[in-house]
Amino acid sequence: MHRARDRRLAAAVSIGAAAFWLGAQPALAAPKELPLALRCAELAGAVLPPELIALPTAGALIESANMVGATAPGNQQGGEYCRITGRIKALNATTPDIRFDLNLPRRWNGRALQIGGGGYNGVVVSGTGVMPFSPDRAPLAQGYATFGDDSGHVGDSSLAVFGLVDEAVTNFGYAHLKKTHDAALALIARAYGRPPQRMYFAGGSTGGREGYTVMQRYPDDYDGVIANSPALNFSGVRLLGLKLGQAEYGTPGGFIPPLLLEHVYQRTLAVCDKLDGAADGIVSDVAACREHEAEIIASLRCAGHTPARDECLTDPQLATLLVMRDGLSLPYKLAWDVGGYRGYNLFQGTHLTGMLGLAHQAERLPVPTFFANGYLFAQGDGYIRYFVAHDAEFDSLRFDPQHPGKYRAQLVALSQTIGAMNPDLSRYIAHGGKLITLQGLADEVISPNQTIAYYEALNERFGGDQVNSFMRLYMVPGFQHGSGVFIPSVDLLGALDAWVTRGMAPETLTATDIAPATNGRSRPLCRYPLFPRYAGKGSVNLASSFVCAQP
Structure with missing residues (x-):
């Protein structure tokens, strides 16, 4: 083997x-x-x-x-x-x-x-x-x-x-x-x-991309991989970050002040928190929440008057949010037939006012920073300047991801070098390698929908039974990119080792919340597409009070 x-x-x-x-x-x-x-x-x-x-x-x-x-x-x-x-x-x-x-x-x-x-x-x-x-x-x-x-x-x-x-x-x-x-x-x-006797890899975000990279490029070297919140589509997320920055800073009125972003988040909680049966500050039933999205957006849109800064969304501000929600579609293909980047669960409980959220100030710095100008834009700006244009003075706001002109070949080449979107894991599967991926459904840096799309591509390529034989995907409600209203602590390395060495495939796990405000409560860690639904009795702070339900 x-x-x-x-x-x-x-x-x-x-x-x-x-x-x-x-x-x-x-x-x-x-x-x-x-x-x-x-x-x-x-x-x-x-x-x-x-x-x-x-x-x-x-x-x-x-x-x-x-x-x-x-x-x-x-x-x-x-x-x-x-x-x-x-x-x-x-x-x-x-x-x-x-x-x-x-x-x-x-x-x-x-x-x-x-x-x-x-x-x-x-x-x-x-x-x-x-x-x-x-x-x-x-x-x-x-x-x-x-x-x-x-x-x-x-x-x-x-x-x-x-x-x-x-x-x-x-x-x-x-x-x-x-x-x-x-x-x-x-x-x-x-x-x-x-x-x-056993060789494992573990990482998150860029480290998650690295985990998928070693399976795709060096499948015989590893017995098991933990790849959390993986930046699989590295070029895609950088280009989307650039487009988001252009909406915030290249469009008059596109900047959204933090107080208004907080209002957007609280509105989504008001509509969607209880859809899983528990008022616990977590949007767990993302699919049901998405059915209310039009209603949420309509309630947030300004209607024919001059708004207070934290009261409602103007059309340019809403357009900024929709860039992030809708993702990026390209008229050309990156490596492995990738045509863009999936959007985020923006109106399903994603909080955008933290360190890795959207911009906190209305002026773009000459060299954008995470907090001032938003993580996605700051990273995308650096990517275009140094990786794509090879010019530290390049103005990324002038770059059109849909029509990159002379930079298109470089973008495609970079997506091959850095990206991990190749769905061919056949050699890794053949020698018995195992994979566990965990990610937040409220992730504001790596779109959870991009990770889900890759998982679905594996199912389409290999069939559900074969994917089930080597992979576990856990999507965590309320968890963002290292923060959130629910931050799971769970022994994934122990679960991986037991799977590799003793054939004990993990199913539902139990995660303990390490978010400061709610430290110690627990939830079932459900295999995608299941999510934790309150069973109707028992403490909402105990995993035993929840069941893994179909959306």
Whole structure:
């Protein structure tokens, strides 16, 4: 079932034991004969040859390798581990290295977990902490060897300047995943004397896209993937963000002040909160709420008078919201026959006044920022400037996504390099790989409807039974992009491992709310298309009071 992966890992073991790892140093004892502390120390300064990594590189350098004691300050893992930092050298001297961290627990469970990044990456994923929206015990503390990287450039997740460097763009799109995987597995094999029995990937947003990317491009390398809120259609969401910014800042009166956005949200709650049987601040029955959308919009539209700023929506303001609701349709195709981007559940409980919502100020900054000008527009602006136009001074408000002219070929090429919309997961399915995806139905950054569309494309391609054999999709009411009125905490890694190793396919799970205002309440985590409906009795704060219902 895993012959291709096992052959590659066996090669990593034999190569990893070769003397050239440590240059001219004496021959080493077999890893199993040495305690982890000695094996860890031996790795410091090691050079990994390019042949060890399947994609072209100039090799890798281990910059540090030190044991972290169980009682060391800041160690919350419950045990000692070897912490390794290194960098994978690019072919072009002007391309930034891929910096990576690898953590090897003394009590290893025989499994490895690669962890994805977020936004435009640029910061090394340490792999030492708790996974987002998961219980308190970190994977490293559970015995997983963990690793992550910065995707091949330095900067916070909002910076797209590296888009000017072609090799850095390729690394960000997909290559860093394979390069870091191969380097880390060689190091794991060297330290423990054997490769991992199971190899997993977990990430959200950009990390979710990375999870789908490894299944599509490197299906033999992974046994299981957790890919939450995945930025699958990366080019599509950037182009939609640009169009949204044009509606806000390129159209007179298109800006919507936060007080009015709050009024829109409260109106949707007033109409839709109780449709699932419980007045709990969560719009759970999104399908039923959508049937009331025309009524909600009509009640929000200004009618023949000069409105107060937070009273009703003018036509230009409503047009801005409809851009986000309707999504983007293109008269040409991106990679994998993608023709646009699906819209958001804007009038079904999505809150647009948070850090990642729409713009908070009426003036566009020269370099848009998340809070001032909206996350979607800020990210789309950087994408057009650096990835598409290769011009830091380019005015993104003048760019027409529907008619990109000379930039069309670049847009299509980028969607191939960075996007993860290829529905062909046949090799991943064939070798028994499993997939869990969780996303909020109120997500304001990655459209939940785009994720659902990809899931439906898989069903159309492979049939429901085969998709059911390898994938679970959980769409969470009230959950946004890391925030929301319901923020689920659930052990997806445990569920994935049980599925891969013991054949225990997850069904309905129970999620605990970690939103500050409602911390501790619980809800069933229903498989899509089901949603939690109040059963009519019992506390609305307990999952046992809800059933998973058909919309």
